[in-house]
Amino acid sequence: xxxxxxxxxxxxxxxxxxxxxxxxxxxxxxxxxxxxxxxxxxxxxxxxxxxxxxxxxxxxxxxxxxxxxxxxxxxxxxxxxxxxxxxxxxxxxxxxxxxxxxxxxxxxxxxxxxxxxxxxxxxxxxxxxxxxxxxxxxxxxxxxxxxxxxxxxxxxxxxxxxxxxxxxxxxxxxxxxxxxxxxxxxxxxxxxxxxxxxxxxxxxxxxxx
Amino acid sequence: xxxxxxxxxxxxxxxxxxxxxxxxxxxxxxxxxxxxxxxxxxxxxxxxxxxxxxxxxxxxxxxxxxxxxxxxxxxxxxxxxxxxxxxxxxxxxxxxxxxxxxxxxxxxxxxxxxxxxxxxxxxxxxxxxxxxxxxxxxxxxxxxxxxxxxxxxxxxxxxxxxxxxxxxxxxxxxxxxxxxxxxxxxxxxxxxxxxxxxxxxxxxxxxxx
Numbered sequence: 001x002x003x004x005x006x007x008x009x010x011x012x013x014x015x016x017x018x019x020x021x022x023x024x025x026x027x028x029x030x031x032x033x034x035x036x037x038x039x040x041x042x043x044x045x046x047x048x049x050x051x052x053x054x055x056x057x058x059x060x061x062x063x064x065x066x067x068x069x070x071x072x073x074x075x076x077x078x079x080x081x082x083x084x085x086x087x088x089x090x091x092x093x094x095x096x097x098x099x100x101x102x103x104x105x106x107x108x109x110x111x112x113x114x115x116x117x118x119x120x121x122x123x124x125x126x127x128x129x130x131x132x133x134x135x136x137x138x139x140x141x142x143x144x145x146x147x148x149x150x151x152x153x154x155x156x157x158x159x160x161x162x163x164x165x166x167x168x169x170x171x172x173x174x175x176x177x178x179x180x181x182x183x184x185x186x187x188x189x190x191x192x193x194x195x196x197x198x199x200x201x202x203x204x205x206x207x208x209x
Numbered sequence: 210x211x212x213x214x215x216x217x218x219x220x221x222x223x224x225x226x227x228x229x230x231x232x233x234x235x236x237x238x239x240x241x242x243x244x245x246x247x248x249x250x251x252x253x254x255x256x257x258x259x260x261x262x263x264x265x266x267x268x269x270x271x272x273x274x275x276x277x278x279x280x281x282x283x284x285x286x287x288x289x290x291x292x293x294x295x296x297x298x299x300x301x302x303x304x305x306x307x308x309x310x311x312x313x314x315x316x317x318x319x320x321x322x323x324x325x326x327x328x329x330x331x332x333x334x335x336x337x338x339x340x341x342x343x344x345x346x347x348x349x350x351x352x353x354x355x356x357x358x359x360x361x362x363x364x365x366x367x368x369x370x371x372x373x374x375x376x377x378x379x380x381x382x383x384x385x386x387x388x389x390x391x392x393x394x395x396x397x398x399x400x401x402x403x404x405x406x407x408x409x410x411x412x413x414x415x416x417x418x
Contacts, residue, residue, distance in 0.1 A: 033242025171380040198407040
């Protein structure tokens with residue numbers, strides 16, 4: 001739980017104390033679950049008093065929301081970045097999968113909290129995160145639909161395939177550990193190939209796994 | 210929480226009181242997580258005293274182990290059944306995915322506990338479940354490898370692709386609800402097509418989603 005890790009995870013969050021609390025929250029939620037964790041546990045793990053925690057986050061739910069919102073904003077940003085720099089649907093899907101999978105592998109502990117503690121969010125906060133999720137899904141669905149229209153993908157309804165594409169990436173957070181056979185980037189590349197085949201794209205090389 | 214549901218979920222568990230406790234455990238663990246649930250909560254939800262729970266399960270961990278072990282045994286059994294009745298790798302993978310996906314959709318609440326509370330198991334119990342998981346993975350990997358050898362699948366190393374196949378199925382438990390667009394069986398069929406394409410199998414029809 002070093003300063004540099006928390007700065008790497010949440011470069012936009014200031015001050016460093018808030019990032020330290022988010023990191024302690026991630027570790028506690030991932031290990032014991034949101035409901036079994038107290039603000040006292042989190043403050044203690046971050047070397048602070050509960051009162052110091054409340055300076056930055058008014059509640060345990062506010063801390064979970066910060067972790068969840070930043071996680072969703074980061075994954076939305078990487079999907080949007082790909083769409084901004086590429087126009088070809090095949091390249092777009094390939095790069096989206098590479099980046100999305102690598103994020104879930106590299107950030108697997110954060111990603112577990114982001115993906116598996118949604119139902120613990122209060123209603124209003126859940127709505128904010130759900131909208132970010134819908135935007136991610138919509139972009140992927142549109143890229144798949146564009147590829148179908150261009151004749152480079154051959155799936156019927158893009159809804160199921162877009163969901164499967166994201167599902168493969170999300171589940172990486174469940175099983176990935178530092179002891180995995182592949183680096184996050186290498187896994188992303190393999191999954192990019194697998195997904196293109198799943199969508200019926202002609203790729204030049206067989207999946208290099 | 211009816212008798213018939215618990216009998217459907219765990220036909221091999223007797224008496225019915227034990228099944229009722231397992232069902233109450235599934236619901237509590239899925240909603241609040243294992244660590245935030247007490248045996249008193251579970252007994253209460255099943256309309257029993259904590260003492261009555263201990264007649265069937267000596268601890269909360271024993272209850273989680275029963276839920277986890279039965280879940281893994283059921284999914285292993287469905288994979289083994291397919292391999293016993295089919296010999297063709299394409300048909301084997303198609304049917305394994307259909308059954309595995311449908312199980313995770315139909316049993317999504319049980320499956321969430323089975324898939325996401327593994328780390329809460331005590332060491333010895335974890336080892337039993339881990340061995341069941343390895344057997345499932347081994348079968349899928351061997352079927353993929355057989356298909357590669359027969360020239361019907363075109364993936365390099367079957368390890369990553371077998372993991373992706375199971376990963377797609379497991380993640381269904383996270384997102385599937387009764388409000389989903391497809392029935393468990395229909396989703397299984399679509400995923401079967403997507404997976405065959407992912408493995409490079411020539412299928413006659415485009416994925417019917």
